[in-house]
Amino acid sequence: MKHRVRGPARTCVSCLSWGRIFGHGFCVACYMFAREYAVDQCAGCGRWEPVRSEYCRLCWAQARVLARESGRPLHSTGATAVRFLQQVRHHQLFFADMQSTRGASTSPPRKHPRRGRPRTPDPAPAGRPVTRWAQPVLFPGLPRDYTRFDETMDANPDNPWLRWGQHVACQLAERRGWPRRIRLDVERSLIILLSHHIDDDTVSYVAMFTALRPLGLSCDRTADVLNEMGLLVDDRRPAFEDWLEGKLDGIAPGIARETETWLRNLRNGGPRTRPRDIHTVRQYARAVRPILLDWSANYDHLREVTRENVLEALAPLRGRDRQHTLIVLRSMFGFCKKNGVVFRNPTSRIRVGDRHSKNIQPLRDDQVQRTVAAAARPADRLIIALAAIHAARSGAIRALRLDDVDLGDRRLIIAGRLRPLDDLTHKLLLDWLDYRRTRWPTTANPHLLVNQMTALKLGPVSGFWIKAGFRGQEATLERLRVDRQLEEALTHGPDPLHLAVVFGLDERTAIRYAASARQLLETAIECDTSG
Known part of the structure; x- marks a missing residue:
């Protein structure tokens, strides 16, 4: 524990020791001594000081020195203490807060320090036991209690x-x-x-x-x-099973059975289909559930659904909701047609339509400032810098490893792409690494970002933890990433090839950012001309 600095070094007014003294003139030992004992005239030096057994602390310190030289312990009471106190004829000055107050002791030293327990020895090396005959369990299928x-x-x-x-x-x-x-x-x-x-x-x-x-x-x-x-x-029930059971609740048994098979195929994949992300499966189930509930009131099986029923379900939907719902229904009926569940696909020849993306709008300065002000955790500012400066997705931020950071050459590898390290990100990285080393000095997790849970593991932090500090803000991590790519298009011109090279975007995404930047630039020019 570090002592609080108490000003320049000077002499204690009671024991005359030299060191850093409290504002009232006492060292730490004399201050505690004065709180316990009353002031009286010392029988040894004659000064008026707090005394214990008629002697001040300075005389007690010198008597302790004499006892240590003689090899005998000095107790606070008894004939031995009085004999050494009466032998004091001079005082050897000392430094403040550096003299032991426990006196000399002739007893053997402790085997272990007073504070803390001895370190438990590591267990002896051992391998998998050799299999021998043993009395078999009466009921091998039952788990132990x-x-x-x-x-x-x-x-x-x-x-x-x-x-x-x-x-x-x-x-x-x-x-x-x-x-x-x-x-x-x-x-x-x-x-x-x-x-x-x-x-x-x-x-x-x-x-x-x-x-x-x-x-x-x-x-x-x-x-x-x-x-x-x-x-x-691991005999735990997967969370997917409970979620799927809740989504199929209330749907007709014949429809629910085929819907369950379709959702499981999306989750686990098939002979010629790759497994989808769990978030995609949840979105598909969320979009199709209201429609299946309506059909369950009149039908018992998906083969009874006609093209008119599909059009009727899509009628109240507009824009992206209609497109997404039709894509989900196409996926479900396409799977059923492929496996012989339905005779005809009622979604065939229903046009999805082109997706018209809205122009991307830049963030305002006040929105960004509120997000920066909401960064309360030690890693939040680094996360903001990675999204707002390097346009890194939350998944790429989670996957960053310590080997991806080169502080000497000021380089950073994000999602397999080498990026130069600017001054702000360099400073935030140093601050985070210093905090990480102080907070979890023994962690072996190779990832750059760790928390209390992952410091004991080897995996990355969760996506929920990455975004937890920015929920409720207008400038989320995704909006900051999009705004950085749009800013690049506005600064260097709406060139899709430049955006694809800098951020590793595919051609469609780069064209969309370039079109939004071109629209914003033309609008700005028209406003300047009209003004």
Whole structure:
């Protein structure tokens, strides 16, 4: 702990020591001494000072020196203390706050420091136990019940599986930089789970969670160790199943069955189709659910839906909503026609129409300033700079690794593209790296951005965490990225080739930015001419 600076060095008015003194003239020791003892005339030096057993602190300090020279301890009371206090004939001055107040001691030194516990030795190296015959479990399909485990009576530290697990946990903790608290929690969890582990046995995630969660132990880190050992069986129900069940609720069984097959094919892919992103699947289900609910009131199967029903469902929709809904219905009926569920595709020959994109408008200065003012977390300003200066998407920011930053040559690799490092981003990177090193000094995560959760892992931060500091703002990360690319088109001219080279855009996106910039420039020229 650092002492607070108390001004220039001077002499303490009580013990005459030299050092940094409080504003009232006392050193720290004399200040605490004066708070405990009353002022009286010292029997040794005759000064009027706070005294203990008729002697001031200066005389006590000199008596302590005499006791240390004689090799005998000096206690605050007793004949030994009086004998050394009476031998004081002079005073050796000293520096403030540097003299021990515990006196000399002839007892042997402590084996360990007074503060803190000794470091627990690393477990002995161990490998996977050799499989031997053991009494088979009566019901092998049932998971173990770890909630009845008594740590004081049921722990078996000699189990070879437990020793192997402790060795794997130690290695994993070193690779990922787990703090001591996490290591102790994982060690305690392994004792509960592996004390009675036998060959060919596994650990169920649900059973592990049920036992460890009430004790406040780390389930994720323990699962990492068990997964490294090949013993974990993840029997959790996927969140996709609950979400899908909610989306199909209220739909006719015949329609719901085929819709479920279509959504699962979107999520997992098929023999000739690639799996879609989960956000795409959610958007498709959100768009088609109201229509399926209306059809469920009159039909029991998708083969009963006609072209007129599709046109009737699209009639109240306009613009991009109509285009998106028709694309979703085409995907669903195309899948059903391909698999022989329907005889005809009712969406065929219904024109989707061209997508007319709106002109991109630049952000106002006040919108950007409000977003900058809302940056409260240490990483938020760096995230804003990466989006507003380098036009980086949130996914590219999450994927940034420490190897992608070259501070010496002032270069940065974003989404595989080499970009020069400007002064502002360079300063924000230094600030973030200094905070990252101070906050998580032992983390082994190779990604540039880490938080409290990912500092113990090797993966990137979540997309929700990246955008959490800017929710509710007009200038979001996506708007800042778009505004940076539009600014480039306005500054260097609406040249799609230049935009594609600088930001790595595809030809359609670059043309769209160039068209928006050209429209804004022509509007500005017309305003100047009319004025």
